[in-house]
Amino acid sequence: MSKTFVEVAESVGVDEKTIRNVFKDYVALKEREYQFETPKWLGIDEIHIIRRPRLVLTNIERRTIYDIKPNRNKETVIQRLSEISDRTYIEYVTMDMWKPYKDAVNTILPHAKVVVDKFHVVRMANQALDNVRKSLKAHMSQKERRTLMRERFILLKRKHDLNERESFLLDTWLGNLPALKEAYELKEEFYWIWDTPDPDEGHLRYSQWRHRCMSSNSKDAYKDLVRAVDNWHVEIFNYFDKRLTNAYTESINSIIRQVERMGRGYSFDVLRAKILFNEKLHKKRKPRFNSSAFNKAMLYDTFNWYEVNDHDITDNFGVDFSTLIKNLEKGDL
Structure with missing residues (x-):
């Protein structure tokens, strides 16, 4: 994703629309591949990319980006929150004083406490x-x-x-x-x-x-x-x-400056993909033991359980703020 659609189309000799369709399929694949852990403390904020405010969801506890969406409309927030299957895990949601955020959270996460940053x-x-x-x-x-x-x-x-x-x-x-x-x-x-x-x-x-x-x-x-x-x-x-606060606010400001600098020629969807689906930027927890997989292996094959390779689970918390900023400053994204 280091070139624009036009540049890729010209280099491989196909129509730009074809490249866009390939990219769309690529994003859909990555959306399924990367399932970030649901935050216990969810942050709702915005980041200006290509001169427009975009919704950014963050994991406050882990200081990571959970997702980025093209706008911050109430309908967009409701839709994204409703896609979180284990959303009852979310205890607190921090935000600024933007009523559509509050209305969306009260609709989809009525159990969660809203905290104005x-x-x-x-x-x-x-x-x-x-x-x-x-x-x-x-x-x-x-x-x-x-x-x-x-x-x-x-x-x-x-x-x-x-x-x-x-x-x-x-x-x-x-x-x-x-x-x-x-x-x-x-x-x-x-x-x-x-x-x-x-x-x-x-x-x-x-x-x-x-x-x-x-x-x-x-x-x-x-x-x-x-x-x-x-x-x-x-x-x-x-x-x-x-005492929750979006302590990464200054990080967001730094990200805005760097993304706007390198964002010329890229669409929002491309910039979003370059940020969210770059595995080098992900904050992960060391593999932990998956007891359910282990028990299942033991149940079906008592003598060959050691051959099963899904006993460990690696938690992926999303895009680490500090790593993202460092890479942006180096132009490595």
Whole structure:
């Protein structure tokens, strides 16, 4: 799959449509050949490939890609989830605040707990703070605007992660801009909600934060965040059950950049096949003993059981994120 359909058709002297049909049969064969283990903790996310958002299902526990689909429509999610034969094994499903995902999971996996990924929630606090920063630019000199733009990453970092120089710069900005100080403190306090392992304490911290936020001059900047938490309260606070998060989000961003770089000339179906059906990328567990196969062999041939070669099962968890990124960076896919 290193050449486009047109290139292959020209090199072997057949019609491009023939090559497409051969590829279609190849994909169907690989779909049957590779059956990834059903995740206990399923992630639903999206990845932009060829300028469109595509559904990506992940195994959070194993940090692997379980499947990729051409779109993230509710019907597509429902169809794919319904194809998982042992879907009752799935305990938790993480996602962003996209209602079609939630509706699909509630329809096909009513037993599973939905968890909104904390990353998407706290990111809204950063966006609110950055909006306040932008609103203050009108009252600054051009030099101040450029400096604040260049140093905005300091505002978005957690305070305890700042070095001495960054702490000094932060204190300088907040000391000169009270509105920015208030918005920054609200951001930090919102992050603080998720630092506790205690769900009751988390609820209490949010209640206190919400009251302070709605009484502040920054309430308009944070209104989208407050509305989101109000609308998705149960799913957001389900985070405290297992503290599950799509920790591979940055991995997805890296994959997007690399796939878009090498994706020119390829269709989505080809890129999907190059990712999912490349066995070098698969994360597998060492073979484990298959007692049912062993017992069956013993039942039918007591004296020749050692000749049976299907006693061991190798679990395949899907495409390993870290291996995929390394191969993409080397152009080896």
